[in-house]
Amino acid sequence: MNQPTTKENADMSAQLDKAQKSIDRLFATRNDRWYPQCHIASKAGWINDPNGLSYYKGRYHAYFQLNPYGSEWGNMHWGHVSSADLVTWRREPLAMAPTLEVEKDGVFSGSAVVGDDGRLTIYYTGHRWRNGVNDDDGNLQEQCMAVSSDGIHFEKKGVVIPCPDDKILHFRDPKVWKIGGLWYMVFGVSTPAQRGEIWMYTSNDMEHWTFDRVIYRHPDPEVFMLECPDMFPLEDKWVICYSAMGLKPHGFEARNHNNAGYVIGSWQPGGDFHQETEFHLWDDGHNFYAPQTFQAPDGRRLVFGWMSPFTEPIPMQEDGWCGQFTVPREVTLAGDHLRCLPIREFSNLDQDQQDFGPIELEVNGSRDLVDDAQTADINMEIDLNKSQAERIGLEIHRTQSGDHTLVCYDDQLGRVVLDRHCNTYGDRGYRTAPVDKSSGKLKLRIIVDRGSVEVVVNDGLEIMSSYSFPAEGPRGIRLIAESGEGKALISSLSIAKLGTIWEEPDR
Ligand code: FRU
Structure with missing residues (x-):
């Protein structure tokens, strides 16, 4: 692997320790008036996207984008909760803090798979601001890898897919799966012409990745980035979903600041995706974004969304925390739509x-x-x-x-x-x-x-x-x-x- 990309700036356990102390400090004064009882949220601080949803060594794992230092977005870490039954959850130690040079400004979203060697393998985006301070000049983003033998402690492996063009200002959110002997990865790209695309890569060994194709390009030139793409099979179809930046509201649709939806079609490994339906929103409410799906061991396709508070005022921020997931939902095909139903186990509560x-x-x-x-x-x-x-x-x-x-x-x-x-x-x-x-x-x-x-x-x-x-x-x-x-x-x-x-x- 490319050496400079694994340059360490800080020690992970010290960084995680510091972050946990900050969470505990914020928690001490957390106001619980709106704090969820039956939705996943951080004990304190800001959360956004569900990350690394997986089942590993007998437990379900849900990681999430976390700012342990305040109730606004920033300082992206990975928080972690786990569950034996998808109903009752346990808070786990924070999973990842930014420690490498390539993730100086945040460990961004990504996904988890059980690797060929039996370790839980995470692909995520290492993020840096191009100007070192904010996104005025765009981002420098690369796909990174980390591995774990217990789902709790992670060893970073550095960059596996560097950004190929310095005119690309968004390049993030890898989602990985395996078919036959081959690994597939998709992630979101804003091209130099600022078109929202999803790129697909493949790998035999999980470490060396080769560009396969642009698997999806958004037809609307105003849509400049497709965040958190996901691609998964349902019956004999494939679903491509993404969180679109730049989509304009029309009628009742797409009224949120950014909007998450999907298209359904067909795909064969090694081929193009053929879209067969219109774009549909995942959810018609005010607060839903960056969903991620995964397959439970019993074969169900499950999705968690982030209840995104994009529009001010965001009063929970005064309470020492901000953001929660939706309840876990099972996804099935219903004609040209997806049916999303809270998992049956949720009624156990x-x-x-x-x-x-x-x-x-x-x-x-x-x-x-x-x-x-x-x-x-x-x-x-x-x-x-x-x-x-x-x-x-x-x-x-x-x-x-x-x-x-x-x-x-x-x-x-x-x-x-x-x-x-x-x-x-x-x-x-x-x-x-x-x-x-x-x-x-x-x-x-x-x-x-x-x-x-x-x-x-x-x-x-x-x-x-x-x-x-x-x-x-x-x-x-x-x-x-x-x-x-x-x-x-x-x-x-x-x-x-x-x-x-x-x-x-x-x-
Ligand atoms: C989506 C997103 C992702 C990114 C992460 C950063 O909400 O912007 O594209 O990886 O959040 O927190």
Whole structure:
């Protein structure tokens, strides 16, 4: 391997120690009002992308981009949690700190595979600012490798794919898999002409990589970078997904600062990718980005997304932490779409389920269901044929101030709406998801945590993830029906509390 690229500036264990001390300091004053109970988050500090999702030596591993020194983005390290069952998680020691010259300004995102020698092998991006200070002159990024025999302690191997052209300003986020005897890697590139592309490399030995082809180029010239690409098989198809920078909003779509989505098509090793569907967003909420998938040992394709707080104000930053994952989701094919459903094991966290049975609400009626829900797993079915109200749904995180987040079916739009306009804290605004009304029923599952809401529409045909920061006091849940010709018919409704995901709660 290229010698200068392994030049060490610092000792990893000393750097990790220093970073852990900073996390502990931030944790001492962490405010828990919105800190998640049933979503992965760092004990303190900022997190972004899920990294290195894998199953190794009997445990699931989820690493993540972490700033241990504050609740803003910066100083990228890799944090780490692990689990035996994908439900209960354990905090692990921080996995990687920047120590090499080539990663002076951060160990950026990447993926993990169990290598030919049985070690957990991580491919990630070593990042430096070209001007040494910030991204005004772009980045100098190279794909790096590290190995571990326990998933906890990593030995860095340095650069495996250097950046081939100094006019390339983004070159990052390797995702690796193996077919037959060959290893494949894809990562995102912003070309010298600033087009967003995904490049594919191959390797026989995991260390020496050869350029194979540009496997995907974004058709929109405004899209200048495809972050965190992923490529995986589902049945007889292949999915390419990416997090697009530069995509403009159109109608209900792509309304977030950056947006993550996918296309489905076919691919044979050694060939081109043939796209067969339109681009679809992974998630229709305000906060979803940089998802990564991996295959569980039972064959399921699972995805974790980062609930990206791109838009200011970001009130959790005042609380000593920032950012959480979505709940783990299983991904399956549903025609030209992906179905994303919280993994079935997630229901193991349900406690004290209350069944409200069928409910008929008069027009402009409301009913308080729960007085104070820190967390909730809500299942409800609306009879669309027998309901005439214009909007039917739930006010979540409803406090005495009137603050709430509305999750409802809107008959004018024919869509599910997640609306935060009554929130004191955080970014407001609404997002919507399309609804297939052919069955005459709408199924909603709503996962409520202390600072977030995830809405699963019709068994995962659509899904929405948004932060929702409740105001002070108890957090009620209220059923509402608004306007229209007549009543709302809810054919079933149940609400459970959700237990904590942490093996050892922080406090
Ligand atoms: C996506 C991203 C990646 C990069 C990482 C840095 O959110 O920008 O492209 O590797 O975050 O933290």
